[in-house]
Amino acid sequence: MATELKSIRFWINAFIPGSISGLTLLVPGGRFKGSTMIPGPIPGVSDCFLTDQRSFSSSTSAKSRMHSEFLAVVKSESMSFTQSHRCDFTTECDCEDGDVECHKKGSASSMNFTFPTKPDIKNPITVKLKGAAHNPCFRGSPYIEYEGLILINLNLSTIVFSGKVEPFPAFEAYAKADGGPAVNLFRLSPKPGKSPADLFGGPNQPVLSEIKLK
Numbered sequence: 001m002a003t004e005l006k007s008i009r010f011w012i013n014a015f016i017p018g019s020i021s022g023l024t025l026l027v028p029g030g031r032f033k034g035s036t037m038i039p040g041p042i043p044g045v046s047d048c049f050l051t052d053q054r055s056f057s058s059s060t061s062a063k064s065r066m067h068s069e070f071l072a073v074v075k076s077e078s079m080s081f082t083q084s085h086r087c088d089f090t091t092e093c094d095c096e097d098g099d100v101e102c103h104k105k106g107s108a109s110s111m112n113f114t115f116p117t118k119p120d121i122k123n124p125i126t127v128k129l130k131g132a133a134h135n136p137c138f139r140g141s142p143y144i145e146y147e148g149l150i151l152i153n154l155n156l157s158t159i160v161f162s163g164k165v166e167p168f169p170a171f172e173a174y175a176k177a178d179g180g181p182a183v184n185l186f187r188l189s190p191k192p193g194k195s196p197a198d199l200f201g202g203p204n205q206p207v208l209s210e211i212k213l214k
Contacts, residue, residue: 005154005177008213010185011060011069012129012173014144014165016051020190024051030098037093041196046138048095052088058174058182063088065106065144065169066133070113072125072152079119085111085131092137102137110143125152129163135196142199146171148207159185160210164203167191177213185209 016038018024024036025048035053040046052063060069070083087106094101111131119125127150135141148163157177165171165188173185186209191198 005157005213006074007179008072008152008159008175008177009069010072010127010150010159010173010175011067012131012146012161012171013062013064014066014131014146014169014171015054015062015064016049016169017055017189018051018053019055020051022193023190023195025095027093027098028096030093031100032091032093033098037095038195039095040092040138041135041141041199046141047092047101049135049137050091050093056170056172056187058172058184065090066108066111066131066146068111068113068129068131068146070115070127072127074121074154077121079121079125081113081115081127083113083115087133087136090135090137104136106133106136108133121154125154126150127152142196142201144169144199145203147203156212157214158210158212160208161185162208163206165205165207166199166203167205168194168196168198171207173209175211175213180214183211183213185211 037048085108092102114128132143132145134143151160174182
């Protein structure tokens, strides 16, 4: 192999940016006064919800609606995998006075990587991703979804993501090798004019990106 990689970490986030033109509002009062929020998926029915109060970040602990990651470790002629997923707290605020109405974590039970049963590091290795989670503070809320294939080529020291995400919110993915610096695989802002109301239906925004790890 051209490069003797020992480990590869990949992660993807779906998050609500702290500032979205034409959508974000300032929380008028209460505990989160001055933070940003957005209206819920059904105008006139749902309340407002805090954003993740951030922009793009390669930190694995950056607050997100959804976070999925895996660690691949090279072992002799094969590779082992571990995965983890989480949804950070969703906070519902009254749009008029900012009072907190709900503060819960969504379920990560529908977020999963599928790994090859007998990975051969001499050939490209494909990992499948499928993730979905919804607002735990609003019954009947639509799912945020992402899906795709992650192709690892140890001979070329590359990783490719080919998949689909939603038009809302923002999505980002990164990878790093052997504990080195994170490399940006892709960063996608919400589509202009899109909101939680556009989450009904599956992911339909294609993503294709390739990076060299070393």
